[in-house]
Amino acid sequence: MESAVSNSKKQNITPFSTKERTLCEGNVVLFRRKGSKRWQARIKRSTGRWVVYSTGQADITAAKSAAENRYRDIKYAQEMGRVDVTRRFRSVCQLCRNELLAEAERTQKDLPKDLVQVIDKYIIPILGDYMCHNVAQAELKKFSIKRSEMLGRNPSSSTVATHNTALNYIFRKAKELNYIEFIPKTINDGDASFKRRPYFNDKELRILNANMWRYLQHGEKLLHAKGKNGIDTISQKTYWIRELLSDVVLILVNTGMRPGREMLSIKCDHSPRNRAMTRMRFPISLCIRRSQDEEEALQRRANYWCHQAA
Structure with a gap:
């Protein structure tokens, strides 16, 4: 109410007091804009928002009557559960x-x-x-x-x-906001024939999970081998990258974590004595309702946590 009155004071160009321009127990406030002779009505809705209408009247008595009629129409529509005002x-x-x-x-x-x-x-x-x-x-x-x-x-x-x-x-x-009576039902008429993005099937995931240590062991042999770097052998930096890749693959396979934001949230604890990772931490978002796939993914994460802690 105070904001409506203060706004009307800024816009109001009239000799009438605020009390004379306030109707319907403070739910309607009349005002005139600068350069206009016709009265405007600011009406409070049940949602707490104020809406502005033009009364189309230059006489304050006629404007009061028009504003009161509009307020009664809005209040009746609100009580009946209908749309009282609308917007684009x-x-x-x-x-x-x-x-x-x-x-x-x-x-x-x-x-x-x-x-x-x-x-x-x-x-x-x-x-x-x-x-x-x-x-x-x-x-x-x-x-x-x-x-x-x-x-x-x-x-x-x-x-x-x-x-x-x-x-x-x-x-x-x-x-x-009571601008509509009901929510229209949306329909998914999209093309369902789009091919799924490439992904690892269950057999491939099991092979990755069981053989990443072989990939890392092969990288260690190349690190200590003699020959031309990049062909017969690899650098220390390349071996570190392979170590990191091995950890990332095992984490993704065993937790169901998706690459991107979830993976980037991983925090690692390192032991300065033996220069080895001692613990890995990542957040788990819990929801009230979870699908079977989500439950299995959470279980894999928990199992992986226990394995790392051991």
Whole structure:
């Protein structure tokens, strides 16, 4: 209320006092902008946010009546669970964009940045001019067609899943602000025929896990061999790199850890006496619900921890 009154004081050009311009138990405040003869009404919603409407009236008595009618309409819609006010989809996108950027800065995760990119590149250009309550299944189908035209191809299922995550984030924010009555259902119509990225199968993983010591033993023989460096023998630096590679492969195979952020979070403790690694530490993110694959990955991590501690 105080912020609404203070804002109206800055914008208000009128001889009437704040008390004379405040209606409906402080939920409506009238004001006039500089250079305008018509009254504006700042109305407080049930969400705590203030919205501004033009009464279209130059007479304060008529403006009060128009503002009170608008306030009653908004209050009735709120009580009935209907949309009381609406905004452009672009406005909610900008609000979500700011939240995601703040989350990315706080958590240093890539997903919020990916969602911001989807909002900027696809959602705002295609759906930004629609009113929030008008974005339904038909508009989402148009969005899918326009997106394929922009890409020049039918996107993969994983790409569409990321876009749907961004859309659902925006829809939830619009529902929270009471700009929509319900959240439209998003559909993944992406191309599922895209080939999976190359990966190690179970047999190959078992071979790597069982034979990395042979790879390192062969590197040690080359280190002490005589001959031309790089062909018949290797340098000390190359042998250290192979040692590190051997450790990394064993960690990835036995823990299910993914290369990248998870692997870069590994911390090692070294013994200055024998110049050997004594312990390896890495964070484990726990979640309330975990799939069977996640449970197995956590178990492998725990087993590896026990093996290292022993």
